[in-house]
Amino acid sequence: MTTEREMRLGTVQETLLIPLYGRAVENRKEESALRDPRAEEIVASIDYDFSRFDNLPSLVGAVLRTALFDLWVADFLAAHPTGTVVEIGTGLNTRYERVGNERARWFDLDLPDVIDLRRTFFADTPRRTMIAGSVTDDAWASAVAAQAEGPYFFAAEAVLPFLEEGEVRHVVDLLAENFPGSLLALDTAGPGIVGTQDQHDALSKVEARMQWTCADPADLSAWRPGTRLLDSRTLTGLPAPLHDRLPVAYREMLSGLAEQRLPQVEEYRLNLVQLP
Numbered sequence: 001m002t003t004e005r006e007m008r009l010g011t012v013q014e015t016l017l018i019p020l021y022g023r024a025v026e027n028r029k030e031e032s033a034l035r036d037p038r039a040e041e042i043v044a045s046i047d048y049d050f051s052r053f054d055n056l057p058s059l060v061g062a063v064l065r066t067a068l069f070d071l072w073v074a075d076f077l078a079a080h081p082t083g084t085v086v087e088i089g090t091g092l093n094t095r096y097e098r099v100g101n102e103r104a105r106w107f108d109l110d111l112p113d114v115i116d117l118r119r120t121f122f123a124d125t126p127r128r129t130m131i132a133g134s135v136t137d138d139a140w141a142s143a144v145a146a147q148a149e150g151p152y153f154f155a156a157e158a159v160l161p162f163l164e165e166g167e168v169r170h171v172v173d174l175l176a177e178n179f180p181g182s183l184l185a186l187d188t189a190g191p192g193i194v195g196t197q198d199q200h201d202a203l204s205k206v207e208a209r210m211q212w213t214c215a216d217p218a219d220l221s222a223w224r225p226g227t228r229l230l231d232s233r234t235l236t237g238l239p240a241p242l243h244d245r246l247p248v249a250y251r252e253m254l255s256g257l258a259e260q261r262l263p264q265v266e267e268y269r270l271n272l273v274q275l276p
C-alpha cells in the first residue's frame with residue numbers, strides 16, 4: 001500500500017488519479033476504447049477512495065482524450081522511431097507501455113511528489129527517464145536537450161489548463177526556444193468549462209481548479225508567431241482511425257452528444273501544434 005505517500009500529494013497533483021482511474025475502469029470493460037492493465041494494478045495498490053469517481057461521464061472523456069494523444073504519439077513515432085517523447089505532467093500515465101518503442105527516447109516530467117510516487121511503480125531505463133520539476137522551470141528543458149536529440153514530441157495531457165495563462169505562455173516560449181519545430185499536444189478549456197468547473201463531475205470531487213481559459217487554441221499562434229495548429233478536435237469530432245475502432249456504444253454516445261452541442265463538450269479541445 002502507498003497510503004502515506006499518496007495522501008501527501010499536492011492539490012493539482014491529486015488530479016492524476018482521475019485519468020488513472022478512468023484507464024483502470026476502462027481496462028475492466030469487455031469492449032473498451034483502450035487497454036491499460038498497468039493502471040488497473042496501480043489503482044489496486046493505492047489506498048485512495050476512488051469510488052468518488054465511479055460512473056462519472058468524464059472518466060470516459062478522459063479515456064478518449066488519452067486515446068487521441070496515444071494516436072498522435074504513435075503517429076510521431078511511426079514517422080520518427082528514434083525521436084524523443086516528453087510526457088509533461090505525466091502523473092501515473094502509461095503511454096510508454098501503450099505506444100512506446102525500443103528505439104525512442106522517453107522522458108516523464110512531473111512535480112517532485114508525483115515523481116516520488118511514480119518511482120514506486122516505474123523504473124528508469126537507458127531510454128526512459130523520469131524528471132522531477134515544474135514544466136515552468138527551465139532546468140528540465142536543458143536536461144532533455146542535453147540527453148536526447150530531436151525530433152521532439154511533447155504531450156501535455158490535462159496539465160496546462162491548471163496553470164495560469166502567463167505560465168502557459170512561458171511554457172510555449174520555453175519549448176519554442178529550446179526545441180524549435182517540435183510538436184506539442186495539449187488540451188484547452190473554454191469559458192463554458194472553466195466557469196462551471198465547480199459543477200464538473202470529477203473536478204468537483206477534488207480541490208484543484210483550472211486556471212487557464214482558452215476560448216480558441218488558434219490564440220497560440222498569436223502568442224508565438226509561426227506556431228501552427230496542425231489539428232484541433234473535440235471529443236465528438238475524433239479522427240476516423242480512432243473513432244471507427246471505438247465500441248459501438250461509445251460511437252452512439254458521441255453522436256448523441258454532438259447533436260446537443262453542450263459547451264462543456266464543444267469547448268474542450270484536444271490540439272496538436274507545431275512550434276516555430
Ligand SMILES: C[S@@+](CC[C@H](N)C(=O)[O-])C[C@H]1O[C@@H](n2cnc3c(N)ncnc32)[C@H](O)[C@@H]1O
Nearest residue numbers: 013015016019089090091093110134135157158
Ligand atoms: C490531470 S493530471 C494528468 C496526468 C497525466 N497527464 C494523465 O493524463 O494521466 C495533471 C498532472 O499535471 C501535473 N502538473 C500540474 N502542474 C504541473 C507543473 N507545473 N509541472 C509539472 N507537472 C504539473 C500534476 O502533478 C498531474 O500529474
